[in-house]
Amino acid sequence: MSRIGKAPISIPSGVNVTVKDNAVTVKGPKGELIQSVHPELEVKVEDGTLTVERPNDEKEIRSMHGLYRSLINNMVVGVSEGYKKELELVGVGYRATNQGQLLELSLGYSHPIHLMLPSEIKVEAVTDRKSNPIITLESADKQLLGQVCAKIRSLRKPEPYKGKGVRFKGEVVRRKAGKSAKV
Secondary structure, eight states, X not given: OOHXXXXXXXXXXXXXXXXXXXXXXXEETTEEEEEEOOTTSEEEEETTEEEEEOSSOOHHHHHHHHHHHHHHHHHHHHHHTOEEEEEEEESTTOEEEEETXXXXXXXXXXXXXXXXXXXXXXXXXXXXXXXXXXXXEEESOHHHHHHHHHHHHHTSOOOTTTOOEEEEXXXXXXXXXXXXXXX
C-alpha cells in the first residue's frame, strides 16, 4: 500500500472539509479550495482526520491514491497556514513594482513586462537600497502559486556565467568559468 496514500490527514481547528459527489471542498481562514477526486477513490472524514481509501490494487488506482492524498493535504495546509514564495531579481537595473495585482518587471529587455496576477495571489515587490529586489507571493493554492512563480522565473532564467536573472530566494545557481585566454 502507498505510504503517502494511507497516511491520515489531521484537520486543524477552523478548517471545514466536506465531501460531495467526488469533490472535496476545504474552507479555512485563508480561503476555500475545491478538488475533484477520482470516482473510484473514497474520501472519509471522521473525528478530525481525513483518509483516502482505494477499493483495489490496480496500477492506475494505486498511482492515484497517493496523488489525491497529497493534493488534499496541500489544500488543508493552504487554507490554514498558506504558502509563501520569494523571488529575487539579480542583475544591474532589474526592478519590480506592483500596483494591486499588476506586476511590472524591468529585466534588461527594451520594454517593461506587465503581468496581471490572479486574485487568489497576494503580491508584494520590495526594493531596498544595496540589495536585490524581492517579489513575495502568498496564496492558499500551492499549485497556482508554483505556476505563477515558474512563469515569472521563465521571463529571465538565471544564467550560469554571471548569475543574472530571476531566481527563488536561497536558490544556488551553478556557475561556469568563462573563456580562458590563449597564452
